[in-house]
Structures are given as structure tokens and as C-alpha cells.
Amino acid sequence: xxxxxxxxxxxxxxxxxxxxxxxxxxxxxxxxxxxxxxxxxxxxxxxxxxxxxxxxxxxxxxxxxxxxxxxxxxxxxxxxxxxxxxxxxxxxxxxxxxxxxxxxxxxxxxxxxxxxxxxxxxxxxxxxxxxxxxxxxxxxxxxxxxxxxxxxxxxxxxxxxxxxxxxxxxxxxxxxxxxxxxxxxxxxxxxxxxxxxxxxxxxxxxxxxxxxxxxxxxxxxxxxxxxxxxxxxxxxxxxxxxxxxxxxxxxxxxxxxxxxxxxxxxxxxxxxxxxxxxxxxxxxxxxxxxxxxxxxxxxxxxxxxxxxxxxxxxxxxxxxxxxxxxxxxxxxxxxxxxxxxxxxxxxxxxxxxxxxxxxxxxxxxxxxxxxxxxxxxxxxxxxxxxxxxxxxxxxxxxxxxxxxxxxxxxxxxxxxxxxxxxxxxxxxxxxxxxxxxxxxxxxxxxxxxxxxxxxxxxxxxxxxxxxxxxxxxxxxxxxxxxxxxxxxxxxxxxxxxxxxxxxxxxxxxxxxxxxxxxxxxxxxxxxxxxxxxxxxxxxxxxxxxxxxxxxxxxxxxxxxxxxxxxxxxxxxxxxxxxxxxxxxxxxxxxxxxxxxxxxxxxxxxxxxxxxxxxxxxxxxxxxxxxxxxxxxxxxxxxxxxxxxxxxxxxxxxxxxxxxxxxxxxxxxxxxxxxxxxxxxxxxxxxxxxxxxxxxxxxxxxxxxxxxxxxxxxxxxxxxxxxxxxxxxxxxxx
Numbered sequence: 017x018x019x020x021x022x023x024x025x026x027x028x029x030x031x032x033x034x035x036x037x038x039x040x041x042x043x044x045x046x047x048x049x050x051x052x053x054x055x056x057x058x059x060x061x062x063x064x065x066x067x068x069x070x071x072x073x074x075x076x077x078x079x080x081x082x083x084x085x086x087x088x089x090x091x092x093x094x095x096x097x098x099x100x101x102x103x104x105x106x107x108x109x110x111x112x113x114x115x116x117x118x119x120x121x122x123x124x125x126x127x128x129x130x131x132x133x134x135x136x137x138x139x140x141x142x143x144x145x146x147x148x149x150x151x152x153x154x155x156x157x158x159x160x161x162x163x164x165x166x167x168x169x170x171x172x173x174x175x176x177x178x179x180x181x182x183x184x185x186x187x188x189x190x191x192x193x194x195x196x197x198x199x200x201x202x203x204x205x206x207x208x209x210x211x212x213x214x215x216x217x218x219x220x221x222x223x224x225x226x227x228x229x230x231x232x233x234x235x236x237x238x239x240x241x242x243x244x245x246x247x248x249x250x251x252x253x254x255x256x257x258x259x260x261x262x263x264x265x266x267x268x269x270x271x272x273x274x275x276x277x278x279x280x281x282x283x284x285x286x287x288x289x290x291x292x293x294x295x296x297x298x299x300x301x302x303x304x305x306x307x308x309x310x311x312x313x314x315x316x317x318x319x320x321x322x323x324x325x326x327x328x329x330x331x332x333x334x335x336x337x338x339x340x341x342x343x344x345x346x347x348x349x350x351x352x353x354x355x356x357x358x359x360x361x362x363x364x365x366x367x368x369x370x371x372x373x374x375x376x377x378x379x380x381x382x383x384x385x386x387x388x389x390x391x392x393x394x395x396x397x398x399x400x401x402x403x404x405x406x407x408x409x410x411x412x413x414x415x416x417x418x419x420x421x422x423x424x425x426x427x428x429x430x431x432x433x434x435x436x437x438x439x440x441x442x443x444x445x446x447x448x449x450x451x452x453x454x455x456x457x458x459x460x461x462x463x464x465x466x467x468x469x470x471x472x473x474x475x476x477x478x479x480x481x482x483x484x485x486x487x488x489x490x491x492x493x494x495x496x497x498x499x500x501x502x503x504x505x506x507x508x509x510x511x512x513x514x515x516x517x518x519x520x521x522x523x524x525x526x527x528x529x530x531x532x533x534x535x536x537x538x539x540x541x542x543x544x545x546x547x548x549x550x551x552x553x554x555x556x557x558x559x560x561x562x563x564x565x566x567x568x569x570x571x572x573x574x575x576x577x578x579x580x581x582x583x584x585x586x587x588x589x590x591x592x593x594x595x596x597x598x599x600x601x602x603x604x605x606x607x608x609x610x611x612x613x614x615x616x617x618x619x620x621x622x623x624x625x626x627x628x629x630x631x632x633x634x635x636x637x638x639x640x641x642x643x644x645x646x647x648x649x650x651x652x653x654x655x656x657x658x659x660x661x662x663x664x665x666x667x668x669x670x671x672x673x674x675x676x677x678x679x680x681x682x683x684x685x686x687x688x689x690x691x692x693x694x695x696x697x698x699x700x701x702x703x704x705x706x707x708x709x710x711x712x713x714x715x716x717x718x719x720x721x722x723x724x725x726x727x728x729x730x731x732x733x734x735x736x737x738x739x740x741x742x743x744x745x746x747x748x749x
Contacts, residue, residue, distance in 0.1 A: 017064045018047070018092040021071070024055035025085035026403060027078075029118045029161040029192055031147030032056055033103050035079050037184045043070045046098035051106040051160055055086075061095060081121050081148060081293055085406060085433075103184050106160055117153055117161060117462065119399050120237045120379065122295035122323035124149035126187065131325050132332070137176065140219070142326035143201045143373065147191045149293065153402055153438075154238045154377050155193065159462060163192040167374035174199035201373035203326070206356075208366050222369050223333035231255055233342050233356050233368035237324060238379025238398050238438070239349035240342035240356060242365060243269075245334070246310050255338065258364040260345040264620045265311035267297050267318040267381065269339040271331035276300070276319055279307055285389045294399030295323035296382035310338060313623060314630045318383060323399075326369075341380055346445045351375040377458065378451070379438045387715055393736040394710055396425070397439040402459070404433040405734055407748060408503045416456065416467035417746035418480040420490065420739035422621070424448070426456060427743035428465045434500070434747045435463055439740065443479040452480075471746040475519035486749070490518030491529045491706070492540045493745030494737070498703035499533070500748035502730050506535050509730075510543070510699035512690055514714070515706030516602030516622065517558070525551060527600025527706070528656065530693055538749055544654035544693045546604065548597040552588040557603070561624050562616040563588075564607030567595075568662050574670075576613060601686065601708050604658065608665065608682055612675055622707065629711050632679035640677060643685040645692045654696060656689045687717035691725060702729045707738035 023032075028051050036049045036058055045062040060067055071089065078084060127144045130136045138144045145151070158165040173181055177196055180188035188194045195201060205213040205221055213221060225232050229248040233240045242259070244251040246268060256262055270276050273287060280300035289298050299316045302308075311317050320339070322328040331337070342350040342359070350356060352375075356368045379401065383394040410432045417427040424440040437455055441448040460466065470485040472478070473493070481487075488496075495511030498504070511531040520526035521542070528546035533539070550567040557563040562577055566585040569575050575582050588595050602625060609624030610616050614631065618624050643664045646657040661682070668678050694702065702722060709715050709731065722729045735741035 017067055018059060018061040018095050019067055019071075020090045020092045021058040021060070021074075022052075022055065022088045022090075023058070023084055023086065026081070026083040026118050027056045029147070029152055029190075030081040031079040031187065031189070031191075032082055034147065034184055034187070034189045036074065037101060037103055039070050039073045040101040043067070043073075045070055046101055048098075048102045048104050050104040053160070059092060060101075061098065079148065081118055083403060085404070103189075106162070117156055117159065117402050119294065119401055119403055120152050120154050121149045121293040122321075122399070123325050123328060124293070127325065128328060131328065138196055140216075140329060141197050141200070142203055142219075142324070142329055143193070143195050143371070144325045145191060145193050145195075146187045147189065148187065150191070150193045151237050151373075154375050154379050154398075155373065156462065157376055159464075161192060166192055167376055168193050168195070170372075170374075171195055171200050201371045203369065203371050205369050206353075206360070206367055208360060210360075218369065219329045219333060222367075223330060225367055226334055226337065230366035231258075231364070233350070233359065233365045233370075234326070234330070234339075235368075235370045235375075236327070237375075238377065238381075239351045239375060240368070240370075241339045242342050243337045243339050246307055246336060246338045249309065252309060252338065255340070258344070258362075259340070262619055263312050263623070265314065265316075265318060266338045266340045267320065267383075268307070268310060268336055269320050269322060269327065269331065270336045271322065271334075273321075275335050276321075279303055280317055280319065283386065283389075285386055285391065289384060289386075289391055290319070290321050292399075294382065295321060296384045296399055299383065299385035299394070314626045315633050316385075320381060326371075346442050346448070348441065348447050348451045349378045349380055351378050377438065377455070385710075385712065387712060387719070387731075390731075390733060392731070392733055393740070394738070395423070395439050395740060396436065396735055401438040402435055402463070404435050405500070405744065407432055407434055407500050410434070410748070413469055414465050414467050415469045415471060415747055416460075417743045418470065418472040418482070418485070419743035419746065420473050420493075421475070421478045421480060423736070423739040424452060424480070425740050425743050426452060426459075427747040428456075428459050428463055428467065429747040430463075430465050434744060435459065435465075436735065436743060449479050471749065473519065473742065473746075488746050488749050489521065489540070490742065491515060491520075491526055491531060492533075493742045493749070494518075494705040495531055495533065495540070495703055496745035496748045497735055497737075497741040498705050498730050498732055500744050501732065501734050502703075504701070504703070504730065507701055508535050508699070509533065509701040509703055510694070510697060511540075511703045511705065512694075512718075513706040514601045514686075514704070514708035516600055516708070518600075520599075523596075524548060525596050525598035525600055525603070527598065527602055528604070529599065530654070530697065532699070542653070543697055544656070546599040546601060547648065547655040547657050548599055549604075549607075549658065550589045550595045551598045551600075551603060552585050552595045554594050554596055558606070558621070559618050560616070561606035561618050562610040564603055565610035565616075568604075568607045568611065568658070569666070574666050576611070577616075601706075605708070611662075611665065612669065612678055614675070614679075622710075625708070625711060628679050628682070629713055631676045632683045632713055635674065635676035635680040637677065637680065640681060642688065643681050645685060645689045647692060647696070654693055656693065661685055683711075683713050683717060686714055687721055690718055691721045694725070694727065700728055702727050704729060704731050705737045705741070709737040
């Protein structure tokens with residue numbers, strides 16, 4: 017018996033063919049396997065039960081880093097005589113390439129053992145990898161994933177590495193970044209006086225700099241990181257100054273799980289994510305205040321484990337480091353020595369540890385957090401991109417979806433596959449816009465997708481807006497992003513979108529919306545929203561959030577701000593000077609954060625909401641008196657009134673109620689507002705999306721009430737609920 021098998025997905029560069037070889041040999045089968053333009057082709061010949069066993073092994077235990085999208089088995093009539101099973105050269109000439117590209121993978125346990133084994137030839141080598149780990153997307157120039165199409169093409173294999181590379185039984189068989197000290201990339205340390213070190217003790221030299229309180233840039237997979245000792249206050253404050261981040265949290269790298277447990281609560285699911293090949297930053301609840309200055313505004317720390325051999329070597333000498341993107345505020349991530357030298361000249365860093373393996377694609381660290389056992393994205397990038405998202409019944413039209421202005425990602429889609437880009441950033445900075453344009457060109461070429469249609473956000477002032485494109489409203493796209501994940505196109509669903517800013521059909525700033533998309537229909541209908549309130553100063557109110565508090569309170573005498581400031585803002589409102597109307601929940605959070613004295617200035621996006629959540633999480637009093645929800649029926653629209661909420665908050669403040677209790681009651685009011693609206697609208701299926709659902713307290717409260725009231729609900733799990741998921745919704749339209 018002889019069968020042919022064609023497998024598509026991420027099946028190249030992940031040890032798929034060696035796995036096929038081992039399973040075929042183990043089942044005493046003859047035949048061959050090879051890479052094709054679309055994936056992997058296999059032909060096996062032998063007894064039918066042996067072939068069945070082989071197929072079962074391949075389907076149930078493929079390589080860890082692989083992702084099978086299609087597995088097609090066909091009978092082959094021409095049995096032939098073969099001495100054994102072989103791995104043949106790839107066949108691509110003249111064919112359209114569609115095989116998936118693997119994301120970058122964290123160092124595997126086998127390679128980790130080698131770099132710390134003094135008897136191994138890769139002892140201490142910071143670029144050790146195999147088919148189960150190492151750089152992938154960030155070093156790829158073109159497909160197929162062969163060494164000549166990567167930045168490893170500059171490093172010819174030495175005899176030892178070549179032997180591994182060509183041995184099907186070796187785990188480095190066709191590991192394209194394979195290298196060692198004899199033939200691979202090299203480290204160098206550049207000090208502030210531009211002295212260059214290329215010595216064996218560079219790891220020690222670098223950690224000594226860090227222990228002395230220096231800020232060091234370190235080259236990772238997708239770019240450089242700024243690193244410093246989080247316990248060294250002068251170094252930390254210097255980093256805050258140069259990044260213009262006086263209070264925003266920094267990410268941390270810790271050497272192992274035991275170190276993390278000293279500072280954070282850690283569930284089995286969070287631990288699993290930290291140890292996974294994607295190795296994202298995971299937001300973890302603080303156990304104590306030992307690192308409060310690293311993350312002063314909230315109750316969480318963003319922590320990752322070492323994910324490259326270089327990181328592991330550094331962290332063996334030092335237990336924890338701040339590890340934040342090497343860029344100035346809102347700029348693209350630095351990937352070249354030239355960029356790092358400019359940081360050194362500007363005295364942003366004291367030295368940098370670099371190497372001569374070129375980074376082709378910038379790729380920031382991914383960020384996730386957990387609702388119980390469910391992983392949710394805050395940023396989807398390294399470790400996940402460019403793996404395709406599979407969507408059923410999608411259009412055959414090839415589409416470029418440009419996403420949103422903030423937290424931008426774009427998407428290219430063809431057939432049932434939607435490819436989301438890595439995190440690009442905020443497009444108001446022209447360098448990020450240029451970076452996005454470059455990546456669109458690269459992705460189109462890499463993925464062999466020539467878009468027939470372009471889709472963008474409906475906001476005409478967005479940098480991504482194109483007159484000729486299909487315009488999709490912001491919150492419509494948020495809702496569609498969840499529907500895409502769960503294939504809800506044929507369902508009558510209600511979308512609850514809790515967000516900061518989105519352009520509405522009436523040109524107002526939307527952000528607390530209840531939308532319905534009927535089955536198999538692209539159009540949406542707005543059924544309910546937060547009642548409008550003024551946004552004095554427009555975008556300026558998103559930073560100076562005391563403006564919103566002043567807009568929410570009618571009686572000026574009850575406002576806790578200087579009279580001149582109140583008069584200035586009230587004049588803008590009364591004379592309607594640059595004062596759009598908004599129904600945004602994010603802006604309501606901001607206003608209440610300012611009103612209650614938490615902060616009057618949002619130095620970064622959503623700071624007020626984050627600090628309000630921090631306070632609310634200190635208080636869990638289900639017996640506390642609620643802020644009652646008031647709904648207004650106006651024609652066919654339901655509005656959530658906010659005036660009574662503001663009045664009750666002011667009364668609690670005047671009665672000296674605890675800030676944490678006020679914050680908790682406000683969060684509860686938001687959750688109960690959603691349920692009260694749902695009771696009037698009579699939908700069984702509900703999707704939740706929008707940046708406010710990054711707030712785990714809100715999400716826990718809302719989902720608990722949905723379960724209590726027997727609703728089927730759906731949340732974003734494959735993309736962020738924030739604007740990083742907008743491109744998926746646009747692509748699914």
C-alpha cells in the first residue's frame with residue numbers, strides 16, 4: 017500500500033521532515049518527504065496498519081512548533097521498490113509559495129542544557145538553536161525558509177554544523193540558523209567611549225555594567241531592549257527620563273519561575289505561558305510592593321523569562337532586569353548598531369551588547385494576561401507573528417486591512433487565512449507610519465498576496481485613511497474581530513464595545529456601544545450607548561483628563577479644581593469650541609479618575625483607568641450600596657444616563673467614603689449597566705470587545721453577570737480587544 021500526504025500550515029523550519037523521517041523509520045515504511053511551495057509532501061509505502069500508525073503519530077504528535085492547517089491523504093497507485101525512507105530536496109521552481117512562516121521560538125530545553133554544559137561544543141554560545149527553537153520570522157527575507165533566504169546566509173556552516181544540518185536523525189537537520197563559535201554570529205560590547213570588546217567574558221562584562229547601575233541596550237530577536245537593575249533607583253529614573261515615561265510600567269525579565277514567585281502570584285496557566293515557545297510578557301498580580309517603582313500605577317508586573325541563549329547567559333549572572341523596548345516614546349523599536357550609537361551619543365544608554373546577525377523584521381515582545389485559565393492578548397507580536405488565523409467561509413478576495421491609528425497592526429488575507437502583522441505602534445509618529453508601509457510591502461512579498469481591496473478605519477483624520485478604500489467603522493471592526501474568532505457570521509449577536517475613542521456614524525466620539533449585526537449581514541445597527549457628554553479640547557482632554565471631570569459636573573462649586581481652570585474649560589463647553597460629544601467609556605473612566613483625585617493628567621493612554629482599577633481591586637464589597645443604573649429610552653435607542661452616577665460619586669466624596677470603595681462601585685456600575693441594557697434588548701449571544709475589556713476587574717464582573725443571567729458570550733482571545741485587533745475585524749468584514 018502507498019499513500020501520498022500533503023500538509024499545509026507552519027510545517028517548514030520546525031523540524032517537520034525529521035519527525036516524518038523518524039516516524040516512517042519507526043513504522044518500517046519506505047518512501048520520501050520534501051518541502052513544497054505550499055508545505056510538506058510525503059509518500060509512504062508499507063503495510064496498511066503501519067501506515068495508519070504513521071499517520072496517527074503525525075497528526076497527534078507533530079513537532080511542537082508546527083501548526084497544521086490542512087492534512088490531505090490520497091491513495092497512490094504506483095507501488096515502487098525503495099531501500100528506505102529519504103528526505104529529498106525542496107521543489108519550488110515556478111510555483112506560488114504559500115507555506116507558512118514560523119514565529120520566533122524561545123530556547124528549547126535541549127539547547128539550554130548544551131549552553132550550560134562545559135563539555136559541549138556550544139558551551140556559552142549565545143546563538144545556539146535547533147529545529148525546535150531560535151529565530152525564524154525576524155531573520156527571513158523570502159520563502160521558502162531556507163538559509164540562503166535568511167540573514168544567516170552571511171555565515172557559511174563549518175564542517176561540524178554542516179554534518180548536523182544534513183543528518184536526518186539530528187535535531188539540527190535543516191535548522192536554518194544553525195551555528196557555533198566556529199561559524200556563527202559573534203557578540204561585541206560597545207562602551208561609552210566607543211571602545212569595542214570581543215572577548216570571551218562579554219557576558220560577565222555586561223552584567224558588571226548592569227550591577228554598577230548602567231543602562232545597557234541588549235540585542236534580542238526582534239530588536240534591542242534597554243536593560244537596567246530595577247532596584248537601582250538612579251538607573252531606573254534615568255530610564256524613565258529618557259523614555260519620557262515618568263509613571264508607566266516597565267517590563268521585567270526574571271531568570272526563572274522561582275524568582276518570579278518572590279514578587280508575583282502565579283497560576284499554572286500563567287506559568288505555562290511564560291515557559292511556552294512563544295515566551296510572551298505575562299501580566300502577573302503583585303504579591304508585595306518590592307517593585308512598585310517599576311509599575312507604580314497598577315497592581316501588576318509585566319514579566320517574561322529569558323527567551324534567547326544570550327538572555328539565559330546574562331540572567332545566570334543577575335536575577336532580574338528591567339527589559340523595555342529600545343526606543344524613544346512612540347518611535348519604532350531599534351534594530352541596528354547605528355541606531356544604538358545615536359542613543360549612546362545622546363547619553364540615553366551607557367553601552368550596548370550587540371551582534372552581527374541582522375534583524376530583518378522588527379518585532380516587539382508580545383504581552384498577555386489571564387482571565388482564569390483563558391489567555392488574552394494585550395499585544396500580539398513576537399512568538400505569534402506571522403502565523404495565520406484561520407477563518408471559516410471567508411472571501412476569496414485578497415485584502416489589505418490597515419487597522420487603526422493606535423496600537424496599529426495591519427492584516428493581509430486570502431481565502432480562509434488572515435495574516436496579522438506584528439505590533440507597529442501609534443501611526444501619529446511618521447516613523448511608525450513609514451515602518452508600517454515597509455512591512456506591508458515585505459508581508460505582501462513574503463506571503464505572495466497582492467491585495468485586490470484595501471480596508472481602513474472610517475475616521476477621515478487617521479493617518480491610515482484612504483479615500484479609495486472600503487471604510488469600516490471602528491467599533492463595528494471591534495465587534496467583527498470577535499465574530500471572526502468564533503465564526504459567528506450566521507448568528508444574530510449583540511456586540512458590547514467598551515472602548516476609548518472611535519469615529520461614529522454621527523461623527524461623534526463613540527466608545528460605549530451596543531451594536532447588532534444580523535445573520536449574514538455586514539451592516540450594523542446601534543441599539544444603545546452611553547449618553548453623550550462634552551469632550552472639551554478634543555484630543556487634549558485625553559491627556560488633561562481634569563477637562564472631562566469638569567464637563568461631567570454641572571455645579572462648579574463641587575469641583576475640586578482651581579476656579580480659573582474650571583472657568584477656562586466651562587467656556588470651551590458653553591461656546592462649543594473644539595468640544596465634540598462623546599459616548600466613550602474610556603473617557604468616562606478618565607473623568608472619574610480626575611474627579612476622585614486619582615490623577616488629573618494621563619501621561620500615557622488609559623492611565624486614569626489603570627489607576628482607577630488599581631484602587632477598585634483593593635475593595636471587594638458585594639454588600640456595598642450600588643450606584644443605581646438609569647436607562648433612558650429615546651425613540652429606538654437606549655441611553656445609559658451618567659448624571660445620577662456622578663451625583664452619587666460626589667456625595668460619597670463629600671461623605672469621606674474610601675476612594676477604593678468609590679472606584680469599586682463605579683466598576684460595578686459599568687458591569688450592571690451592560691446587563692440592564694441586555695435585559696431590554698433580548699439577545700442570547702453577546703460579544704465583548706474594545707480596549708476597556710483589558711481591565712480584568714470589569715471583564716470578571718461582566719462575565720460573571722452574563723453567566724448568572726445565562727447568556728452565551730464571546731471575548732477576544734486570538735487578538736487583543738484593543739485597537740491591535742481592529743485589522744482582524746476589518747479583514748473579516
